Amino acid sequence: MALQLVILALLVAIVAIVAKEASPLQAAGKPSVSLEQCANKGPTCDSSNPSQWVTGNLGSNNSEYSEGDAVPYRAVLSNLTVGATYKVDFEWDTTVSGRHALDYLTSFNFSETTANPCAGLTCGTQSLLTIPIDPSVSGAMVNQQSNQKISVFGGTFPANGAVVSNAGGTLCGSASCTIANNPSPYSLTGTYGSTSETSVSVFVTATSQTAVLSWGGHISSRVDWGANSSAAVINGSPYHMRMKDFDCSNESNCSVGQMDRSLSSAAVTLPGSITIVKEATVEGSASFGFTATPSPLTGFTLIDNGTIANTKVFSGITTFGTYTITESAATGWDFDRVSCSTAQQSTGRTSVNGASVSIVLAEGEDVLCTFYNKPTPAPALSLQKTANAASFSSVGTTITYSYLLTNTGNTVLGPTQFSISDDQIGEGELFPCGAANTTLAIGATVSCTAPYLTTASNVTDESVTNRAFGVGGGVSTPTEVLTIPYVAPQTTTTIAATTTTIGTTGTTLPESTTTTVPETTTTVPVTTSTVPVTTTVSPVELQVIVPDDPTGGEDVFDVLFVQDLPNAGFGVGLMSLVAGIVLLLGIGLTSLSVTRGNRRTKTGESK
Template sequence: MSLAFHKKSPRRKGVLASAGVLTPLLAIILAIGVFGRHDATATVTTDKPDYTPGSVVTISGDNSNGFGYQPGETVTVHVTHDENDWEAYCQPSPVVAADGSWSCQVTLSADPSVAVGSYTYTATRPDGTYETGHFTDGSIGTYDQCANDDGDGYSSGGKDGCDWINGNLNKNNSTYPEGTATVQRLAIFEYVPGSTHTVTFVYGTTKGGKHAYDFLTHWNWSEDWIAEADLCQQITGCATADSSENAHGIPPDPNVDDAVEFADAGLRQFVMRGGTITGVSTPAIASGSYAGDSETSITVSFTVGPSSGPMCSTKQNVTTCGVVLWFGAHVALGDDWEAFNGTTGAGSIAGSPYHVQLAAEDGASIGQRDNQMQASAVIGVEPAVVVIQKVCVGDGQATFDFDGTGTEVDPEFQLACGASTTFNVVPGIKTVTEATPLPTDWEFTSLVCQSQNSPNGNANTPTTVSGRTATIGADAGETVTCTFTNTLVEPPQASVSVSKTANTTFTRTCEWDITKTTDETDTTAEIADGAQATFNYNVTAISTGCTDSAWEVSGTITVVNDGTVPALINDVTDSIASAVVTCPGTPFPITIAVGGQLQCTYTAAMASGAAGSNVATAVVDDGDNPDLEFESEPAGFSFTTPTTTVNGTVTVTDTLGGNLGTCSVGNPPCPFAYPLSFPGVAGTCTDYPNTATIVETGDTASATVRVCVGLDLEVTKTATPSYNRTHDWSIDKSVDDTTVEIADGGTATFTYTVNVTYNGYLDSRIVVGGLITISNPNDWQAITLTSLVDAVDNGGTCVFVDNGPYVVQASGSINVGYRCTYATVPAGTGTNTATATWDAAAYHTPTGS
């Protein structure tokens, strides 16, 4: 029978009937009915297609198919088990919401024997119309174990190798001696690709204080004859899924001694195909105690492989995958437990206590899935005894490594001189090899094995010796003692010669100073507009001293093997405390062949430049004796000439003079002279800063000169002429008769004569007057006039209204009034000229008037 268990992931959603034909195990088939009439567009669903015992199932409906749920009406939901009489109603019954939807819940039985199976639910409206659907509480089926006939598989009767069965292993189908392991196999299909799951196994560990299955292990712990085809028998895709096979170590059971279980998890493993084992829990007692009846549980976590795997299939456009898991259940060996704590093994138990139960999937119970073995299949085997002894010849102690193979022989162990170890083993072939490399200075001498209590004088399964390997044929009841002898070889003492060099380096850093002056005592020059002022600069660079630093001694240390044996160098040092020695091939130790050499380098930072000497030492391993030390002759050193000089020669530059040149330590102060001319700016004073710099040190010296440029005064004037003219006139008046006598009422007439005569004119107050304005365009000096003259060219006499002295302040001006008088009004026009004069040399102006 195949170990193929079909199970869909609980993460898959419910599927409508309109989706087509579904996988029979987990399909949710829905229908809509009106008094027995069914519609394929039903929209009643469950929240999952499959559940575990004790799960809460949520059932929902709506009008997306136009079924006609009316808001406010009550829906009766009835759930029945298809294989037994279990049933349930949603309580309370759901009431349809305003949008036509409703939902309710029922809880499945927690008893797997009741819960597992398929279910039908019916949602009925008040008018009798209904919808139906189905879901499952998935059954994982069975898992099986290998019936091995007489212990090495079937070869007749239509069977080949393992006969995988769900029933009991018994004397009619199997032979499992104490110390072997029954082979368990679990296959589960219908998983969503990439989903994660767990399976939990519970196995009987003791019965009445007697040990049954004491630990889990690799499937081929004892049944290594099982072939590939046998492992995958009746499991689709298993054989071609071998590339996905992976193993995970089984953690040691804290209740089982390492001598019984073998603590190395690499020897005890779960093996899977179609998925990846991601974790295995530490075995823990699930019930009882070792003093009576007990069971131990263990959980395997895994991730299902990708959808492209050979154990995957696609149905109705849905791809699911399967996994296969193998492991072994170890039949407790009485000799192991008796030697450990005086208890017995599986052969002493009657009945069928040797069970391995598949207890849960994804944490939920899945019902009774139990592989059992009757006591008749267990053979109590008298163990064989293998004794390994270590004999050492010579005055020394060492620990030797050994490799072992075969059930219950440690794969790796150690023995010191004079020690031995004993293995109680299941009869069969075992090997023990003294591992290499051997401890230093020890060599293999001999290996001798002797047999006691052999059933047939060591003829049944002979023991042979080859070099450092004993192939031990351990028969039941036989004791085989193998003695490994090693001899200490006293090696010749190594000898080396040491030589060295000592070179010095140090840095000398020089300091500098710089000055800058001009030849002129006055750094301000006053010039007339259009001229230039010239200054002669002097720059001097001088070394103020040098400081030495970064003293270092370095060189090579050469170690020559001039002895007769290879020299094992444990260290190479130098007598200078700060020395750092670097050797090729480190870390130590380093081996130098005979005639070979090791050349190292060293550097040592020194606190001062004091002369001295140093010695190199090579430390040579002398086995168990104290190390040997070989010294070089002293190498002297002194610090005379610096290897690095900082600022020994410097470059001097100037912001206006450019590159002035270089100066070196040891030279006298280095002067640099150069002239510079500046035109200045007319009417004002201009500063010209100039900095000299030592490029390498950044030291600077500056000098600033000032150039003041004089401009002539500016003279402007106004001229306004005026005079008074007086005209002379005379007048005479007469009448023709001065007296006339008339009668009353008459008129008298007189004739008057008036004569006006122009007698000429007279001019007076003839004057030309105005203001003379004198402006100073220089903002840096006031100018005092030496004279101020005003004259006309048409006969007038001019005088100043304002008397001197006349001083024109910097950037200022003055106004001087003048008056020119005339005896008579001059004929035509005239020119009035004002002339100001000053000391041009004193005021550095182009002219003096």
């Protein structure tokens, strides 16, 4: 009976072992990791060349990378348990003695676009995990490439906050683990100013017994870190990517030792660049064509409008040798010169032949050539003429003419003496405008003035018209005509008012009878006339003589005597004459009446 129990127990154990080994979800051995990198010289590590995934050093014999490229890496995880979660810790050298090596992570196909992490393997479905920006990189003001991904084939990436089983595993210290961040935050050991390494942890849940984890390591560039701080200036094999640890959730013994993969500086080429800039003395929309050979250079067109359109950059050149760039002729433009300079110069050189430049480019050199053009000369000059008066009204009026010369061409005029010819000034002889040896830039001006005295012929013509043009710098302006009209002056004549007053006339007789001539006043109305000629009228003088004969025996015509009547104006004299006659008749009649009365009185007395 005891023997039977022992045999039964052995059978159960055998069945359990067989069942475990036969399970498709359980790996045959303990989980393991193999870290490999891509050798890209000749064929790269694509689906047709799985042997280019290597575990040895990358050197000049099997690889040719450039600064700014990314080395593809793959970690092959074998003997996994489907549904189990694993943690992979990997680390890379970021600086060596202050010089940057692998500065951040990228997608595996960042620069080796045909790289295939599944080459030679059977892979499951691909899952992607976004690579976060490294704060140490961004803090150094370097633009880390965004939207890069870590890939896993045959697995998935647990989300942040996911809870995974850890029964008997090493992910954490309990039966289940909460994954706070996937990937984990970056960990920097050392400083960028000396020697440093950066590490990160990635969690993967297996969907197949074999999973492939893949990413890229970015080779630092002097564009980002400076000419003396990039990868190409580090000696030896400074580019190390290593697998630090491998933890699992179902096996206590799945941890593996470190695996390190290196890249020699001899396998990293410091690329060169050629930059062409277009400059013209007058910026605009003109298009300039260029031919450029051999590849990777190609023909291009530049527009000198002061923006990025006037620059062409050929960067990342790793084939070193002679390149030729030639500017094609452009209508309305003359080639001026080409100027070249080389940064980080080693053995390269440049030579210029007219509008063509030959560049012998060496590793790491950055050549900048600027092609200068100027407009085909089209000089032009314009004249603007004005006057300080809109009209004139008499002979001898001074009119001041102003002349403004403007360089309206596309080239500088001078230094020279600019001059004006005006047919009304100095009989049309040229006179200077501006200082001697004046230089007029495009759009610049020079001005001057000249006086003119109007003449009798201008009054007769009722205008003054002059024609002027300017010369200087080998060009002349069109003739400018200016006419100023004559406006006749207005004359106003006022005749002074004349007033004549005849005084009081009285006669007193010795008798008791007294006759008083009433006061008579004659006022000549004011007469005003506007005529071309001014006439002065002398006032009429009237003299009234009181009779000194009390008997009234004086002749009536002796009473009134008018003087200076002929000297008076006709109108005033006539009026004065009429007034005098009226007065004379009145006095005469009065005197006659008085005389007759006296005679009747005397006759009565004699009776």
